[in-house]
Structures are given as structure tokens and as C-alpha cells.
Amino acid sequence: MKIEREILDKVNPWLESPFDIETQDLVKDLMTSDPSKLEDSFYKNLEFGTGGMRGIMGVGTNRINKYTLGKNTQGLSNYLKKCFSNENIKVAIAYDCRHNSKSLAKIVADVFTANGIEVFLFSDLRPTPELSFAVKHLKCKAGIVLTASHNPPEYNGYKVYWEDGGQLVPPQDGEIIQEIEQLAYTDILFSGNETLLNYIDKEVDQAFIDSCIQNASFNIPQESKDQLKIVFTPLHGTSVTIIPSVLEQAGYKNVSIVSEQKEPNGDFPTVKSPNPEEPEALKLALELAEKTGADIVIGTDPDSDRLGVAVRDSNGTMILLNGNQTMAIMTAFLLEQWKRNKGFKGNEFIGTTIVSTPMMLELASAYGIECKVGLTGFKWIAKMIKDFPEQQFIGGGEESFGYMIGDAVRDKDAVASTLLVCEIAAIAKAAGSSIYQELLNLYLDYGFYKEHLISLTKKGIEGANEIKQMMIDLRENPVSEINGERVIFIEDYQSSEARNLFTEEIEPIEIPKSNVLIYYLEDGSKICARPSGTEPKIKFYFSVNTDLQSLDKIASAEAYLNQKIENIISDMNLN
Template identity: 75%
Template sequence: MHIEQSILNKVNEWLTPTFDEATQAAIEEMMTSAPKELEESFYKNLEFGTGGMRGVMGVGTNRINKYTLGKNTQGLSDYLHKSFPNEQLKVAIAYDCRHNSNTLAKVVADVFSANGIKVYLFSDMRPTPELSFAVRYLNCHAGIVLTASHNPPEYNGYKVYWQDGGQLVPPQDAEIIKVIEDLKYSEIKFEANNDLIEYIDTEVDEAFAKSTVENASFNTPTEAKANLKIVYTSLHGTSIKAIPNVLAKAGYTDVNIVPEQAEPNGDFPTVVSPNPEEPEALSMAIALAEKIGADMVVGTDPDSDRLGVAVRDLDGKIKLLNGNQTMVIMTAFLLEQWKRADKFKGNEFIGSTIVSTPMMLELAAAYDVECKVGLTGFKWIAKFIKDFPNQKFVGGGEESFGFMVGDAVRDKDAVAAILLVSEIAAQAKASGSSLYQELLNLYIDFGFYKESLISITKKGIEGANEIKQMMIDLRENPLKEINGQRVICIEDYQASKGKDFMNNEEFEIHIPKSNVLIYYLEDGSKICARPSGTEPKIKFYFSVNGVLDTIENAESVEKELDNKIAGIISAMKLN
């Protein structure tokens, strides 16, 4: 096959003595036996997306390896020295259960230390939210997590956190990327200064657990906690290092761990995908819940920032909630707790994202707090906390099964969220209700909102071009009607402009640019198209709503809403 000269130039660079013999041998093997794989490995440089940098592990500029991560770290080191002159720089590093995460974390630590930067390196795998906590607890200038979140086993990744404990946001992200791109691989300092590397574990673990229990506990009686039967699975990930301990410290005594999934394992052998968004991922936990008569199932992704929750419906059957549902349940509970404690002073806010349920806006209005809405990704919610220091953050989330309780952790945090949802479930059960019934009560008060998501995977060079063309078509040939409903507004976050077709008016969008399109229909439905920032996917988010007058009608209303979503998907030819 023909390979472009620009790709061959990169390949030839990687065959120089700057790169180790094993790397060169792997490239030479691909040149003779796998030219297509060679092209995929070098046709572009890995880029920072919504949740940092993620990619397949292997050799090449488009892969996760010691050189691509070493270059990132060298660039970040140079940027830190420039940003904080004459300071003793400090960074914290954590890693998850994925293959090579521990060795890649040591490479990153070595490069930082070789640049005179003090490194706090966790001695074993830890959840991502604990790293966010540790950055502030240890007064670090930055933090790194080696993780690919819920991606398949062949992936790994690199998330960068700033001194506020939140992920990189503008302008730092673009500035750091520019420094990285201007570096040569030969400029990476790999020779560690081990005097600057300090291993951390118990002290930070205990502080993190203590903070979590304080922030996510709300006066649940001891008896109520004892009466809640929980099934928990870590899906072979890092949350096993934190969640059982936090639940025990908070007083939950009937926590049943799925034994087959308790051992951390980067192959994730018992699931197709280690993602609690996927119903299949929690199937073993649900089976255990049925066997022992549990009230609730909770599970986390490999780095423990996402949580999945399944509860018993009105008929006693286990039902998996989606990320929007868990978000509104937790947000409504937090708002009510703040109200009862008379904590509202008029400067509070909750956080959400443009692809999440509009029901968050209804909750905010009911409690007279602001709902700040940002782009997809928790870094934007963390940025709100940093940018508005005179306002108090109550909590917030996004549809992708993430939630943040208060501001002790500045990223989505399944550890605190699981404790919070346990508090809600325990209190509901003690009062003769249930977590699911509480959700339906919210739908009666604020409207029945139902959301759904379709992810279309398009791998490789051709796939990237297909996704690009889909977005071009939606922009240049916008749909005027979908499923019998007029399109009344389109928001284009890449152009920072919107068009109100009802009033024939254009308006500015004051949110950072992003490759996102949102269509609004006349019946209140919302459709969002967004290429993933970290995976070879394009995602379509659907939100519809209706009126629920009584709990008895919940099933029929939900069926109507499901049919409406199916109609939209069919009309857009996405199935």
C-alpha cells in the first residue's frame, strides 16, 4: 500500500537512536507485516480531547507510549517552570488498573523529577477523584492521572489537572499543547532524580475518605443505613480501593461486593465494556441483587469517576437509571438539604452541561439558585467553581453518569456520589418510599423528562472523515422538521451562534467554541450532535418531556416518551 511521505518522515524519525531498540524493532516489524497499522500509528499526533488524551497503546505518534507521554510531561514541566518561576514545583500522580499504567506513571514521574519538580506518586492504583483531591490537599501545582476511563482494554490515557484540582481548561490547555508540539523527542529528560519522587498512600487515603464522608452524609439515622442492602461492583477497577472503606466509615453495614469483579484487572474479563452506562456491565451485580434481595446496585468505571445505579421500580423489579436521572435525584436532594439547613444565602449555584437534561434548569428555578451550563466535561463545572469564588457550588453533573458533591473534588466523583445516593435511598426506604418513587415525585413536580443517547463508532482515518461529513451536513443542510415537529431553534457551538426560527433572529452563544450542534423542536424536544473528544465516535443526545399527573401513570407516560425518541431517531435515519 502507498503511505504518504509525511507519515514516512515520522516513521524514520522514530527509527533514530533517540528511541529505544524495542521501539525501533516494533516499527520495522510493522513496516514489513502491517503497513496499515503503521499508517494508523503515525498518521497524526494524539490530541487532548474532552477528558485529556486517550489512545491505543503501542509505538507511534498516534499511540500511548513512553515517548508520547514523555513529550507531554516535558512540555508540561517547561510550562510549569514558566508559569511559577522561583517556586518549588510540586505535582501529584495517580494511575488506574489498566495495563502499563503503573510503568507509564513512573515514566511520567521520572520526567517531572528530571526537570527538578517534586513528585508525589501514589504507591498503587487509586481512583481519579482522589487525585483531584490530592492536588489541593498537597498544595500541588498540577496533577496527572494515567487512565483511559471506560475505554476498551487496549487503551490508556493521560489527564492533566491544574492547581485548583480541576482538569486543564483554556487558556492553559492551548498554551501547554503549543509547548508540547514545539518540542523534539530528543529534548525529553527521562533520567529520574529519585530524591524528588515521594510515594504516597495512607495519609491521603484517610484524608480523602474523611472529606468524602463529611461532604456526602446528611444525618441519615444509623438504623436506616443498616436497613439498606447494597450490591456494589468495581468492574475490575480502582474504586475497590476507596468505596468499601468510605461506605463503612459512613455507617453502611450491608454492602455486598460482586466477588468476580472485585479484583482489579486491565482485561476487564467479565464485561464487554467496563462502562456503567452500558446495562450489560452491571448484569452480574443485578443478578446478585436479585439473589439476595438488595435494594440498590451501584457500580463504577475503571478509574471511579462514573457511577451506575440500579434500583427497584414500583413493581419491585431492578431498573437501571440513566445519568440524567441519577443527576436530578442527587441534585434535588442536595438542594432540599441545603434549604432545610438554611444554608442558602442567595449566591449558590448548581452545574450541568449543554447535552444534559433541561430538568436541571427547572430544579434550579424552584430553589432560586443559578444553574450554570457549560460544555461537555466536568472540567467546565470545575472552571465555574474557580471563576466564581464568591458563589457556593452545591453540586452538579452531566448525563454521562458523573456527579460532583460540593467542591472538595473538582472532577466527577463516583466515590462521593455513591455515598450520596446511598443516603437518599436509605432515607427514602426509612420513610416508606424508595429512590425510584422519589424520582417519580420529581417528575410530577417538574415534568417527566426522558433522555437517550446513541453513539455511532467510526474507527480510523475513514471513520474520522465520515464523522466530519455528518456534522457538515447537519450544519449546511439543517433539518427543518423532525418526526412531525418543526425545528424552532438551532445552536451551533462551533460558530458561537444560534438561530431562532420562530422570531427569525440570530443570537450569540457565550460559551467556549466546541464542535456541537443542538436542534430544538416545537414540542420541547432537544437533539444534540457531538463528535466525541476522546473516542472515534459521534454521539446524538435526545431529550423529550411530558406531563406526569400521578405515579400510577408513570409507565404509560414513559412509554409515550420512549416512542417519541424512537420516532426522532427513525426520522433522522440514525438506526
């Protein structure tokens, strides 16, 4: 395979200083042994997506390595010094269980300290939400976590947080990218100043645990907590460092941890994907639940920002809840507790995303508060808190198994959310109910909403081009009817226009631009197309609903909605 000149122009600088000999040798090996892999490693630069920068580890501009991370960190250092020129700049750094995370975190720390920036580096792996907490707790100007969330083992990533504890959002993200793009690799300062490096652990851990308990517990009698049987799995990730302590200190003693998945391991040897969205990932936990007679199963992803939940249905069978269901359950509970304990003052709000269940809007309306809706990614929910300081954030979530309670953490937080869902389960069980029964009650009150997600993986250059063309086709050939139902509304977040197909009226969309299309059908169904910002995938989200008159109709209503989703998928040729 011939290597194109455009690729060689990007490769050649990596064959000499400042790149070390090991890196040069690896590049040379790719040139002779695997030119296609070389092309994929250099054809573009890694970019910030909805969850930061994420990619495969290796040499090249399109890979995670000491030089791409070093360049990003140098650019961020320059930007911080411009923004806070007369202040003592502090940065917090955490990392997860992935291969090379610890060494890469130290490299990032060295670049910061080489630039005169004080660093607080966790001494060992910690959950991402604890990093968000630590940024505010330690009064840092920024934070970094080395993680690739639930991606395959060959991935790693670099998420940047600002002084409010939330991830980067406009305009900071664009301005930092400009700083990075101005740099050459020779500009990176790698020789760290150890006098500016502080290691942190137990003191911050306990402050984070106290915060979780304060925000996610509700004065439940100890007897009720003792009756709840919990199975927990960290899926080889970071949550094992914190969640068992949170549950124990909150009074939950009847917790069984999946032993095969207890130890952090970047190979994730017992699962195909360490993603609690995937049923297979919780297989061992469900088996343990049957052995122990557990009421609830909770699994978290490697950096502990997402959680998957399984509960027993009306027949006592363990079923997996999806992210929309857990979000609705937790939000409804928080709203009811807020109403009983504090009362609404009129300035409260909940948050969600454009691809998540419309039930969040129904819940907000029922309690007379606002539901703010943003783009996919928790940075947008955190931005809501930052942009509206006069309002009180209660909680919010997105369909991809993320939830956030209050504003102590400004990112999705599986740690506090684990405690919250245990509180809901304990209260329900003590009252002779269950989480599943509470979900059915929500369907009776607000309508039976059912969501489904299809992710199409398209890897490499060809895959990226194919995803791009799919979105072009959807825009240039807009669908007017799906499954026999007329499309009444199309929202195009790239053009920032919402078009009513009946009246041809166009309304502006007031949130930032994004490559997303949403179709609204005449029967209330909703279909969204969105390329992933962090993975080589294009995602299609489906939401359908129907009224539920009584609980004895639940099976037939669910069958009806399942069939509707299947028909929509078939009609759109997405099978």
C-alpha cells in the first residue's frame, strides 16, 4: 500500500527530535508493516467531542500518547495563564483503571508544573465525579481526568473541567483548541517541577463521601436499610474505591460485590464491553443476585460516571432498567422529596438532553417547575447551572445511564446516584412496593414512554465518511412520513432551525449548533439521528408513547410500543 504524501508530511516530523527514540521506532515499524494503520494514526488530529478527547492509544496525531496529551496540556497551560494572569493557578488531575492512565496522568502533571501551575494529583485511580468535586473543593481553575469511559481496552482519553467543576463548553473549548493548534511539539515543557506537585487521597475522598451522603440520602430508618439486599459491580473500574464506603457510611450493610469484577483491570477480562448500558456486562451481577436474593443490582462503568440498574418486576424476575427509566424514577423521587421537605419557590429546575425521554418534561410540568433541555453530553447540563445561578438545580440526567443530583458534582455521577437509587429501593420495599412498581405508577400518571437506541459502528476514515454522508442524505432528502405517521416537525441543530412541515413555519433553535436531526411524528413519536462525539458511531434514538389506563394493560401496551419501534426501524431501513 502506497503512503500518500499528505500522510507522510504528518509522519516525518515524528521520525526526529523532539520525539523520543521509542516513538520514532514505532512509527518506522508502522510505515513498513502496516501502512493502513499508519494512515489511520495520522490522517487527523484528535478533537474534543461531547466527552472530551478520546481515542486509541498509540503513536500519531490521531492517537492518545504523551505527545498529543502533552500538546493539549501545554495549550491548556498557556490558556490558563492568560485567563488567570495574576492568580495562583491550581489544577486537579485524576485517572481511571485503563492501561497507561497512571503514567499519562503523571506526564500531564509534569507539563502543568513545568509551566508553573500547581497540581493536585490523586495518588491512585479515582472516579471521574470525584475529580469534578475536587476541582471546586480545592478551588482549582481546571481539572483533568484520564479516562475513556466505557470504550474498549485499547482506548484512553482526556477530559477537561473548568473551575465550576463542569466540562469545557463554549467559548473555552474553542479558545483552548486555538491555543493548542498554534503549538509545535517542540513547545511542550515536559520537565516537571516536583515542588508544585501535591498528591491527594483520603482527605478529599472523605469530603466527597460526605457530600454524596448529604445530597443523596433522606433520613431512612436503619431497619429499612437493613432489609435491602444490594449487589454491586464496578466492572473492573474505579468505583470500587468509593461506592462501598459511601453505602457503608450511609448505613447499607447488606451489599454483595461481584468478586470476579472487583479488582480494577484495564483489560476488562469478564465482559465484552465495560458498559452498564449493555445487558451482558451485568450478567455476573444478575447471577449473584439470584444466589443472594438481592432486591437490586447496580453496575458502574470504568470511570464511575454511568450506572446500570436491575430490579425485580412484579413476578420477582430481575429486569434491567434503561437510562431513561432510571432517570425518570430518580427525578420523580427527588421532586416529591423536594415538595415534601422544602416546598417549591418557583426558581427550581431539572435538566435533560434532546435525545432523552420526553417524560422529563411531563414531570417538570406536573410539579410546576422548569425542565431545561440541552445537547447530548453532561457538560450542557452543568452549563445550565452555571448560566442560571439564580435558579436551583434539583437533578437531571440523560438516556445514556448518567444522572446528577444537585450541584456538588457538575458531571454525571454514578457514586451519589448509586446511593440515591438504593434509598428509593429501601423506601419502596419498606412500604410494600418496589422500584418497578414505582415505575409503573409513573406510567399511569404521565403516560407509558418507551425508548430504544440503535448504534451503527463505522470505523476508520471510510466509516467517518459514511456517517457524514448518512447525515447529508437525511438533510437533503427529508422524510415526510415514517411508519404511516406524518412527520409534523423537524429540528435541525446544525442549521439551528425547527421546521413545521404543515405550516412551513421556521423557528430558531436557541441552543448551540450540533450535528443532530430530530423528527416528531403526528402520533407523538420522536426519532433522533446523531453521530457520536467520542466513538466511531452514528446513533438513532426512538421514543414512542401511549396512555396506560390500568396496570393490567401493561403487557399489551408494551407489546404495542415494541411493535411500533420495530416498524419505525424497518421503515427507515435501519435493521
